[in-house]
Structure formats: structure tokens, C-alpha cells
Amino acid sequence: MSHPETSSASAGPAQLTLAGMMLGLRRVSVLLPGIVVFAVAFGAAASAKGLSLLEALLMSGLVYAGVAQLVAMEIWRPEWTWGAIAGLAFVTATVNARSILQGASLQPWFARYPRLVNAFQLFVFTDANWLIGTRYRAEGGNDLGVVLGPGLCLWTVWVLATIPGYLLGSLVADPRQYGIDLVMPIFFAAMIVPLWRGRRAALPWVIAGVVALVAAKLIDGYAFIIIGALSGALAGAFLDDAA
């Protein structure tokens, strides 16, 4: 995980400070209500599907991936075969494949920290951390605390909020009613503005979006994100001086 760091944008020492963690917490705070409702919805689905509270908490704590957990609840069953277990692991990987690309996009920054630090911070690395980290990095920031702080906070909130969802169960209505299903998409879309670097730099993004649209029509599941995003990155790499 090492190669000479030459980019001027990432100059400066690799930091991880408490002040950075606090800054990350302030930035992630707008997402907390949405995360709570999402976790409550997962807890409710888990109790409806017959998981024990321990199983629901273990899943929130160890898997810690909202969409994958809700998808798992849709196909949860009372009896498990090895084939069904492998199948759900595969579905989980396709739902979370976007984090492969998210990690890759921040790797030039992350690679400057010890492996153990990355092994730990990536355990709590989600869409929210990626969005905050990407924005902070684009501003020239250097402090990994901005990613790690929100990670620890969201993980704790996610696990704890699973409990009332599980216990109250059927009291929780469809989260769609409150537009909670749109919190992450809205946050994603809002990122376009700080990421904007002019029309030429946006051409790969449009290619990514169109390819993803077509892929979503042709292929079931969540593969469209990684197919579209990779197409955009390739377009960016090969369209000369787009950036």
C-alpha cells in the first residue's frame, strides 16, 4: 500500500486528530435523524422476520450496511442451507460493491496511514463517510479523523437504534412515508455542487449516469452502480485533459 506521493493536493502530514473527529461529527449530524429512522426500520423488519434481538444487533454491529441488511430481511428464511448462505453473501457483496470504488477513490489519502488504522476505520466506512471525506478532501483537508469520527458515531447510533425498532416493531410505519428513503440520495445529489469543476470534467459523470441507467434496466439488483461508476472513471482516464 505504498507508492511515492507526488500530488500537491495531498501534501502535508497524515493527521488523525480529535479536532478532525469533531469536525466530521458536525458534518455528519444532519444525517443522524435519517440514520435513526433507517435503523429503526431495520429493527422492525428483523423482529417481523423472526430474528432474535441478539441476531438483529449482531447484524447491525458486524455487517453495518443499511441497504444490504434490509435486502437480507426481504429474503430471510427460518432454515438455512449452505447454498442460501453463500447466495445472501453474494447479494450483500453486490449491494456493497460501491464501497470498493469509494475506497479506491480515497486510497491516495488513506494509503498514508498505517494498515491497522485503515483496517479499523474501513470497518465503519459507509456512504456517509465517503461523502464527507470526499468533500473534505476536495477542500484540501488532511485529517483522517473527519472520516473516522462520523464512522464511530454512526456505527453506535445504528446499533443502538436497532433496539427500539426491534421492540416497537409494528408501531413503525413505512419509512417511505416520511421521505426517509431519500435522505442518502439527496445527500448524494447535493455533493454534485461542491464536486463541480466545469462542464468538461462533468462529461464522465454523465457517461456514468447514462451507463448506470441502462445497466439498471438490463440487470436486476445493484450492479448498476459499479458498472456506471467504472465507465465514468474510464471515460475520465481516457478523455484527454478533461480535468
Next chain:
Amino acid sequence: MTLPDPGAWGPYLVIVAMALATYLCRISGVVLMGFVPLTPRVRRGLAALPGSIVFATVLPLIERLGLAAGLALVAAILSMVLRRSELLALLVGMATVSLARAFGL
């Protein structure tokens, strides 16, 4: 040789399998990029990646979730253009989707 049936351990094995699959996704992008030299071309690809991830996530979602979702995302982007605040963008987006859904869009 055949494995014994998962039996009562099934749910726990599922959780461990899902956790491994998720963690592998989280670390593999960072690990794999460690083996890719950062040539100017790779740099341009990486520079295009964040916006590409955003577009590849959002456009199909609008298509799936419908007009109300599309209006909410456009409203959130406009709000960000006018005032660089994620909180405000989120509130504007949520208000737009609630209104649009209330009107049956």
C-alpha cells in the same frame, strides 16, 4: 466430504458471511489501488470517480423512485447552488418529496 447442515447456527453463519462480504468490499478498493501506480491517466480516472459514483447512484434511483424523487433531488441541488449547506439541501429535498408525494406525484 459434505459439510454438516448449518442447522441452528444458520442465522449466525449468515451474519458472519454478510459481514465478511461487506468488509471485503470496504477494504478491497483501498488494497487493490495500492498495487496500481498513480500514472496521470489513473489520476484522471480517480478524479472522475467521485462524481461518477454520485451520478451512477442517483440517476437510476430517480428512474426507480419516480417524479417526486427527481423533483426532490433537483430542489436539493438548487439549494446547494444558492447556499452551500447540506442541512438546508436536505430539508429542502425532504420538504419537496413530502409535498410531491402528498399531491400524489
